[in-house]
Amino acid sequence: MLKGFKWGRVFTFAGAIIAYLIGSGFASGQEAMQYFAAFGVAGCFGGLLLSMIIYVWFSSTIMKDGARLRLVYSNKIFEYYCGKIIGRIYEIYTPIFLFLVFVIMISGAGATLTEYYGVNPQLGRVIMALLAMSTVLMGLKRMVDIVSKLGPLIIIFGISVGLANIIMNPHGIAHANETLKHIQVMKAAPSWYVSGIIFPSMGCVMLAPFLARLGIGASSEKEAKLGGLIGAFAFVLAAGILSFGIMASIGTLYMKNVPALFIAQQMFPAVGIVFSIILFAGIYTTAVPMLWLSCNAVENNEKTKKFKILVIAATILAYAGGQFKFAELVNILYPITGYLGILLFLCIIFNQIKTKFKRKQV
Numbered sequence: 001m002l003k004g005f006k007w008g009r010v011f012t013f014a015g016a017i018i019a020y021l022i023g024s025g026f027a028s029g030q031e032a033m034q035y036f037a038a039f040g041v042a043g044c045f046g047g048l049l050l051s052m053i054i055y056v057w058f059s060s061t062i063m064k065d066g067a068r069l070r071l072v073y074s075n076k077i078f079e080y081y082c083g084k085i086i087g088r089i090y091e092i093y094t095p096i097f098l099f100l101v102f103v104i105m106i107s108g109a110g111a112t113l114t115e116y117y118g119v120n121p122q123l124g125r126v127i128m129a130l131l132a133m134s135t136v137l138m139g140l141k142r143m144v145d146i147v148s149k150l151g152p153l154i155i156i157f158g159i160s161v162g163l164a165n166i167i168m169n170p171h172g173i174a175h176a177n178e179t180l181k182h183i184q185v186m187k188a189a190p191s192w193y194v195s196g197i198i199f200p201s202m203g204c205v206m207l208a209p210f211l212a213r214l215g216i217g218a219s220s221e222k223e224a225k226l227g228g229l230i231g232a233f234a235f236v237l238a239a240g241i242l243s244f245g246i247m248a249s250i251g252t253l254y255m256k257n258v259p260a261l262f263i264a265q266q267m268f269p270a271v272g273i274v275f276s277i278i279l280f281a282g283i284y285t286t287a288v289p290m291l292w293l294s295c296n297a298v299e300n301n302e303k304t305k306k307f308k309i310l311v312i313a314a315t316i317l318a319y320a321g322g323q324f325k326f327a328e329l330v331n332i333l334y335p336i337t338g339y340l341g342i343l344l345f346l347c348i349i350f351n352q353i354k355t356k357f358k359r360k361q362v
Helices: 007-028 030-035 037-069 074-117 121-137 140-168 170-174 176-180 192-215 221-247 259-267 269-296 305-321 327-361
Strands: none
Touching (some): 007 192, 007 221, 007 259, 030 259, 037 221, 074 305, 074 327, 140 221, 140 269, 170 221, 192 221, 192 327, 221 259, 269 305
8 A cells, every 4th residue: 555545535436426426317307217227228238338437538547647747827737638728718708607606596596496396596606606615615625525425425426326227127127218209308518428428527637636636635646647547437327327227217207407406306305405405416516516615716825814705706797697598608608618637638648658668668
């Protein structure tokens, strides 16, 4: 065992990655349905396997490089992989994209509390804005400690819902392909293999600065790499179980906005309150790092007065933006980010080949 290596840190890193990736898309079941379950048994499995390979590879790679490079500005990880020109494009685009995702999370928080409790949406927006702002102001270490503990809890919920429905409806999966012929399920991509690439590619652009910064907290490259590997593996595994759980009842829930809730209510009718909390927590674990990263791109020292003012100003601006629907903006931003993610994959691969070639020459 390497000196200073701690499994506790590895699992903290993994938990933080899981929490970062979850969001309302995973917790609601929409991602699982659109990216995987919609393509039938074989397509679902193939897409998940492809996503697993890509997620595990880039998460462990960037975490390891983050531990080695110890960048002052986490966004400089793009320059390391892609060079100055392309890297600069990522550096400009990514913080803007992350901030807009934070805006969407605030809007989603308002809709969540309104849907389950009938309260004014402003309440959910204010609570999420204040929670995210106060957490980020505590600093990266405290932020990671908090979100890394919430991530696994949400994953466990998703796995439980998926497994329970698979066990209760084993024939649903067996007849899923036939059922899908007679219904129209919204798909995230035209084919399972495109979906399997697009699903992690957008995550890569969003994750890269976070992973690079997270890696600095590791005592070794091995510790960082394992944290990235385990976090990515656990996330896609959970997404897979939830996907097959949704597929088991695809004929009755394909039109539902929150398919995971539908499954949960079928099993436990009184689960609505619990699920609303889980969904809200999922939004929170995505909103917090989005706010931190978008501010860190402007000011890298989180202890300065400038950083704190940025956090407060960004939160106020995001709250104002959260009053509007950003569906059209998301439809433009997400595909662009997906393609940028594929380009980033190619840059990372080229960088790895170049690095290995240099080592052989030494």
